[in-house]
């Protein structure tokens with residue numbers, strides 16, 4: 001069993017926190033893991049990506065080869081498209097539909113979403129809206145994590161436990177809110193995949 | 194055995210702590226910064242009192258690490274590749290003085306220039322200094338090599354280089370730790386003249402270094418990090434250096450590579466392995482991250498006519514980072530490709546944060562220079578370099594740390610007046626002070642802008658050596674105090690900022706204008722830390 005995931009977003013959107021929750025769950029399951037991150041210049045509002053590789057046997061390269069990713073998990077729709085050359089023909093695109101517009105020439109949002117809908121397998125979810133409905137806009141990454149969970153080959157309970165662990169310092173109310181966000185993302189993906 | 198999920202840089206930090214260092218010395222630089230940050234925050238390192246504060250630049254860091262080694266203790270110095278240019282004088286000479294306590298020089302190269310001005314290969318420097326180089330292929334090796342590297346340095350009596358690249362630095366994997374080795378006591382070198390590089394002594398020491406080369410090679414031959422794997426098909430050989438070994442393995446997931454492979458992670462290249470390869474291989478492919486260092490080496494080292502391919506031959510691109518796909522192509526294997534990137538996808542370059550003080554500074558500078566022809570602003574390396582991009586397009590150079598002040602001076606000498614330098618606080622104390630002294634001594638007609646955000650921001654907000662010292666440094670160097678102006682870069686002071694620029698441009702001499710406002714990211718980080726301290730005062 002091997003899962004190759006490309007996480008995508010914009011510097012400052014916090015894709016590494018998603019990666020670290022998945023990573024902790026994988027290590028707790030005694031799986032092998034390699035995760036290449038973007039640090040440095042691009043973190044100033046540039047395009048950022050992380051290659052996350054999980055497997056039950058040893059992993060060679062830190063980078064996923066082209067055409068081999070099982071999943072593109074993007075917290076921003078245009079960024080999901082940037083990494084399509086990495087996606088395997090059987091792979092899934094799971095993306096947030098709320099754009100992050102910090103450049104003057106951001107393309108027409110409808111056209112971006114239309115490109116996503118052209119993909120053979122995708123889940124397009126308005127994570128920002130769902131997070132706001134739950135009561136905390138900042139939980140949109142946890143909604144995305146929930147939406148990606150059906151494709152991770154790790155049981156949802158294990159990921160949920162990781163979320164509870166990470167937010168435990170902030171009190172029961174915050175944990176509960178993030179659980180809700182996670183569930184909302186998961187349910188959406190199960191219904192729309 | 195518990196696995197720690199470490200970035201390559203964290204594995205190196207932990208390896209150094211567990212290897213018994215008494216101090217780490219460094220100036221920040223992507224992708225090396227987090228090594229020192231890891232040690233600064235590590236409980237065990239804090240308990241042991243391992244010295245870890247930032248240095249003013251890579252040269253001061255290197256020399257201090259060498260001083261600690263002189264005194265008998267183990268030390269590590271870390272930098273990004275271009276940092277070694279700054280520390281090169283100390284570095285090359287330290288191979289000749291040799292060491293006392295084990296000394297590791299960890300250098301992080303940045304092929305593909307993810308966050309750098311060039312992609313120079315530090316193995317060239319290692320070869321130039323004639324010292325052993327360790328190049329880990331994964332995070333576990335990075336940990337082990339550093340932990341054991343101090344002993345290797347002590348045994349061979351020279352500094353040892355650990356060379357990594359961005360990919361390993363910023364990739365996480367499980368690492369198993371070994372027992373923590375004790376720190377060393379202060380013991381002076383047995384040979385009291387060892388560190389005195391007067392010509393007569395230097396000649397003797399240099400001969401000694403030359404004589405040791407054979408030992409270095411033998412040690413590399415015996416190293417557990419180098420492995421000669423005999424293949425069924427003996428006509429074709431592959432030399433895979435450092436992390437490139439992983440890209441090779443990625444192409445043979447079932448371990449079904451039929452060729453002879455030399456996994457190379459410790460240099461100098463052992464000639465015995467090359468001789469072995471030369472016996473039956475007709476062609477050898479070199480996979481290496483960076484410059485064609487090994488490819489060039491083996492072309493000369495093979496004693497017979499063997500076809501060598503790699504980055505020089507065109508089998509692999511001459512520049513940029515390697516990956517499994519490029520290696521597959523070089524091996525003549527089929528590669529897969531996903532869908533194309535849709536045409537509507539545009540680049541998303543990095544930019545200054547909204548509300549950053551550098552923005553206000555550039556707006557005022559652009560207005561003050563509007564009446565002159567373009568091309569008069571020399572800049573430096575930091576967040577403010579993003580002022581080269583729209584909407585500011587304010588600056589015309591970014592070469593190496595400190596070059597803004599000296600290039601502005603040279604241009605003013607040539608008659609380009611006004612001529613302006615824009616430098617950050619950390620870059621100013623890294624390498625700007627000496628240039629300012631030149632300008633003062635030469636009575637140059639320049640305006641030096643120090644855009645002081647009270648932090649080393651480009652690399653993630655480390656503490657700046659310049660904090661609270663800039664005006665007194667400028668006065669001390671000899672800038673007329675009437676022409677050291679300090680302003681707050683905020684929209685509401687825009688007119689005052691423009692006027693100050695105009696006044697100082699009109700002054701025929703060295704002016705310094707300090708724009709001081711804390712970086713908003715650094716401020717947010719500080720506030721989070723203060724809140725944590727308040728919530729949890731015992732931590």
Ligand SMILES: Cc1ncc(C[n+]2csc(CCOP(=O)(O)OP(=O)(O)O)c2C)c(N)n1
Pocket residue numbers: 220221222223251273275276279574575576577594616617618619620621646648649650651652657712
């Ligand atoms: C010789 C060398 N060392 C380190 C670096 C990495 N580096 C690039 S910018 C920078 C920080 C500069 O800080 P400052 O001048 O205060 O500007 P800021 O980013 O805070 O605006 C560093 C450490 C480099 N490019 N060259």
Ligand code: SF4
Pocket residue numbers: 044544545546548549550551576646650651712713714715
């Ligand atoms: S990190 Fe700080 S200095 Fe850099 S762009 Fe953002 S606010 Fe400006």
